[in-house]
Amino acid sequence: MNNNFTAEIVIGLEIHVQLNTKTKLFCGCPSQGSSEPNTRCCPICLGHPGSRPVLNKEALQLAAKFCLAVHSNLASQLIFSRKSYFYPDMSKNFQITQFEEPLGAGGKIFLKSGKEIGLIRAHLEEDPASLSYPLSMKQSSYCLIDYNRSGNPLIEIVTRPELASPEEARDFLNQLISILTYLKIFDVNNGIIKADANISIRESGYIRVEIKNITGFKELEAALISEIARQKQLASEGKKIQQETRGWDSNTNTTHLMRTKETEADYGYIIEPDLPIIDIDTEFKEKLQLEIPELxxxxxxxxxxxxxxxxxxxxxxxxxxxxxxxxxxxxxxxxxxxxxxxxxxxxxxxxxxxxxxxxxxxxxxxxxxxxxxxxxxxxxxxxxxxxxxxxxxxxxxxxxxxxxxNKLEQISDDSELRQFCRKIISENKTAVEDYKSGNDKSLNFLVGQVMKLSKGKASPQMVSELMKEIIK
Amino acid sequence: MIRETKKVLEECKKIQEEYFYFTAICEEEALLQAETANDPLRGLFVSVKDCLCVKGVESAAGSRILKGYQPLFDATVIKRLKDAGAIIIGKTAQDEFGFGSFNTNVGLNVPIPKNPLDRERVTGGSSGGGAGLTRKASFNHVAITESTGGSIESPAAFCGVIGFCPTYGRVSRYGLISYADSLDKIGIMSKKVSEIKPVLEMISGYDQKDATSLRAEVDFTAKTGKFKIGIIKESLTKGVGAEIRKKVQWCINKLKDNGHTVEEVSLPITFAYGIPAYYIISTSEASSNLARFCGLRYGNKTFNVYFAEIRSQHFNEESKRRIILGTFARMAGYRDAYYIKATKVRTKIIQEYKQLFQKYDVLISPTMPVVAPKFSEVKKMTPLENYLMDILTVGPNLAGIPHASIPIGKVNNLPVGLMANTDHLQEGKLLEFLQIIEDLGDDSP
Known part of the structure; x- marks a missing residue:
């Protein structure tokens, strides 16, 4: 537990962004395209025995660009690792990701208010396949696997726990999307952004609750609001908040318990032996730096x-x-x-x-x-x-x-407008008197009458100026 | 070509009945290739270790968990050999996923290959099938095999053939069912030194499908002439059979007689820490490689059968042992002490070899500490005794340097191998040296 916190609410985000490369991270399959299940896959992204990953250099460039744009320290070497866990969406039962040294360390993104949100790391990794259940996860007797997404390039961005409200979290995501689109590394229409959030409140002594798998920034804000309300409610009832992981259900707008025991996840990381370590030299950095536009x-x-x-x-x-x-x-x-x-x-x-x-x-x-x-x-x-x-x-x-x-041009002829004004002044003596005695609204009424007379072709500003001049 | 191929296939079937060198004889494919077989490798028959993917032919790395698996693609090596006109005759027996030094750790219900010189004895492993067949085959044949920690050298020594393992990255591993990716190397077994070069030239060279494959020039000519040879002194201690040491000494004397220089050298780090470093790195990688075999897509049950049940049922004992060992070595809290430390030891071992190669053209040692043991002897060995069989071979495998085992005679009528190592990418020099050894002849009675 971190006792340095003082804010009412403490939020940290872990965000996965799909990079808009043409092909997947480690094979030549298109990363976008046909949505027909299992049509964009090959022995590599299916994890067939004997197949091997080869790095898509474009993904490295895009991810490195992001790191530079958010003032993250670019690693001098690109090292991939295997993160092992068994799950049906994993073609190899390990995910190729970065562990030893992330591509980018540190960095910052500014909120609308000018508040700086620190980044812990940003790294490259492959997306698993997607699972689809005929019913809800618990009710289904089977599940189908679509490997189209398997191997798509992601960057994972981890923030410091420095966001103080759901609005700030939403704004952060907004700023992030702005940066991503400016860098042209994310397809805002087809790309996917997913977030995991950790939230704690002062009343509980900042006991951390993690919410998994929130898609999109409106959902993020809603999930955070709901979770904070839950925590505050518990705190006000004098109940203890547990350290736990919760899932987000966008249909009911509530979070639900996934697991309580937060044992240190053990992924048995080893260095990916099929991908040689790549040196990231200053020349590469300088060249990319030039491609970063004004944000x-x-x-x-x-x-x-x-x-x-x-x-x-x-x-x-x-x-x-x-x-x-x-x-x-x-x-x-x-x-x-x-x-x-x-x-x-x-x-x-x-x-x-x-x-x-x-x-x-x-x-x-x-x-x-x-x-x-x-x-x-x-x-x-x-x-x-x-x-x-x-x-x-x-x-x-x-x-x-x-x-x-369509003869829509405004009457800008001074003399014609003056005629209109005089006509309206003579027909609306009371309003003129009211204006003279200090009622500004009467002027608006008079201008409106001129506008009507001109069939909308007069400029209200000009009419107003003329009115003032004539009445004076 | 077709008539010849049929004859070869008949011979293979006959050998198979007694020795179990094949996991599959691909008759149909071989005859099909015979129709179009072309130069430069026309007339060469190639057997392939089971862990290499051959399109449409069961490729199971000797494991029941991959029973029936037919790859959709040829390994790069296979493609290059087929394109060069060679004929693939079948897949050869191995320890399950390469996990063994005797080819006795075979997959469940997979027969154990027998030594070509004594059927009571092991072939050595893990590439036992390839070595035995190389010894037995009367036709023009090489075996494509693979070494992680000694899987080419051990069976080559026990079966009395040449086992040649090039620099790590020299030959593309695309289509090789992994044991430990940072150590796996594809190599060649043959009866004669001269048979290696043309095949090595065909299978070497950069492959864009393997990110670790080297862009180095493929040229294996060398004219060293008189060699500066280092004999590794740790390999001539008590742990190695006295008769074997005697053979090596005979070899050294002959080399000196022929005008080569032979000096004693030492690899203290390699011999002290090579075995633990090797087993930690190789099992760490192997346990992650084997994770994908969970019954979801490979195996004979449908997907929703619980992974553990499938894995318990279909992996043999040694695979389970290495999965547990490797998973432990990379667990949080232990990985720094084991896995990360082992990778650091490995760097030191590489440096140790590199330093010696500044002074010597080639380093030599016996290949195995014993001659091929009997099956009954192997049964009595503990896993640790088993692992110690690799003491002489793990060094060059960890260093990724080219190395080879070549027969230098017999002890009790069983072959003895000499292992020679050269610096990275010096395959040409290694071949030149092997020719010198081959020319020494054999002092066996």
Missing amino acids: AQEKIKRYIRTYQLDPVDAEVMAMELELAELFEKVIAQVKPQLAAKWMRKELLRVLNYNKKSIRDLKFNELELIELLTLIEHHKISDTTAQKIIEELMVKAFSPKEYVAK
Whole structure:
């Protein structure tokens, strides 16, 4: 038990991320593709006698990139070990993983708040096969094994127990996914992220409970909330919390006991004799270092510093690589603050509404730049702009031509607008008086009337300015 | 070629009736290969130790737990031999997974091969079938076998043939059913030194399917001429039969007469710690290699039969002993004291050999401390006495250096082997030296 803890809640994570290599970690089978069971396997990932693993160098590069990006110390040698245990999902009844020295030692990832979460290690290993049960695990009389996943490359990332809440854990996973996508080493749509979490609370004197096999970050947050509630409840009833391992059931949103006795797991590690130890030299490190792009957290700082973006806008623009790339193309021609505001409030709103992501967009930066330029120069009203974004979800078109064709251009002619304003002022004497006596809402009413009169083609800002000027 | 092949197969069947050298004679496949057999190895018949995968032919490493297992692929060695025109005639007997020095630790219900010179005696192991057949076969034959700690040298010495084991990594292990991967080496047995080189050239060289295979150039020519020879002094102590020592001495005298230099050398670490280091490393790896044999996919029961039940039923005693030994040696709390320490000892042993090779071309010793014992004698031996039979062979196996056993005469009408070792990748020099020994002849009456 660690008595150095002081926080209310202490959480540590062990996360498995599937790297998006073309082929598996130790054989040439595709790591993605057909979901038909047992179609992506060979004697090596099936563990046939006489077959041998050969390292996929791409997996090493991707994993090493991650280590460098999170400031983890890259090992000078790549050493694989065999972790032995008997389980039907294991083709060899040992897993090739790293034990003697992990690929990356230490490292850190920053949360949204700027809080630093330390990493203990990050290492490469092979995924076991997947088991599928016809009913629940306990009720099934048989189980089927699918070796498609067997041998897929994983990195295991272990954090220090420095997360203080389920929200922080979720944010950590979010930051992690952002880094992984920035590095292009994880396929956010098809790849799998799994986490084991250990949780303890102050009331129990930090007795550690481990939760196994949580998939995805919403699940992680839910599992942690549920487990903390359970522990707090026990503590408030004066009951003892046991050191134990629990499973997570996403259907019932509860954790259940798996085993209590936490004996030191004995995996009988030996060095994998079929894989020679590989030297990781400085040349390899330096070359990879150059391939590491500016990451989200750095981008956020730069957006705020260079473009004076609102911090919330900056974070939203930066967290997702594809959005950040689009944003940076757009601001080459549009005012960054305006672009950020519109992309966050409108583009993402429409995407979320349609349950789509940036990569599903039917248009590219050219259409977006055209649209934002129209807004920037007050050529169209916000309402029109919103409508165009919605239309663009269906198919790509030129916003400029669309505006011209549908005569949606805002009235920017000063004299025409002044006429509208005077007309409304003369028809709404009471509202004018109210405004003069200090009621700002009356101004909004008057502007609204002008907008109506202009059939939405006037710019509310311009009308508002003119109104103030005339009434004065 | 087909007529010749049929004749060879007939002879094999006849030998099998009395000596049990085969686990399988692949008649159909051999005749099929005979139709297309081509140069450069046309006319060569090859037997293969059971632990090497031959596509479509039962490959069980001598174990009942793999009974009926037919690999989907040829081991790289087999593929290269077939492509070169050799004909594979069958799989040869071995100790279960290679766990033995006499070929008496066979799998359950597997017959024990008999010594070609005295059927009361063992062939040596674990490659007993290959050695016996090499001695008995009247046709153009080599045996492809495998050594982890002496499995080529021991039976070669006991059966009176040449057993040649190249540098670790020289020959691809792809398709070799593992005993201990960091020690396993595929080698060749033959009657004559000259038969080794053409086959060795065929099977050597880098293979992308084996990450430990070496990219070194395949060239086995050497012109050392006069050799600087080190005779390992620890191998001429009381533990080795007096008659055997006498034979080796005869050999040394002859070599000196022929103008070679022979000096006494010492390998203190190897002889003090070689056996424990070898048994710890090899069983640690072996126990993990055997884990996959759990009845889930290999074996004659369906998958949901409890692993332990299957393993208890189908592994023989020595396999169980090595699984337990190896699992213990790598257990948390013990692994630093045993497994990790053994790997460090191994590094020291390699250094010890390397140092001697700075001064000597070849190091020699007797191959085995005894001549082939009787089955009844082996039965009386304790496991430890059994393991001590490897005292002379574990050194080069741990060091991964090329080594070979070659007959140098007989004691009580039973063959004695001389073991020669050269530095890493010096197979050419080793072959040159073996030729010198072969040319010395035999002083036996």
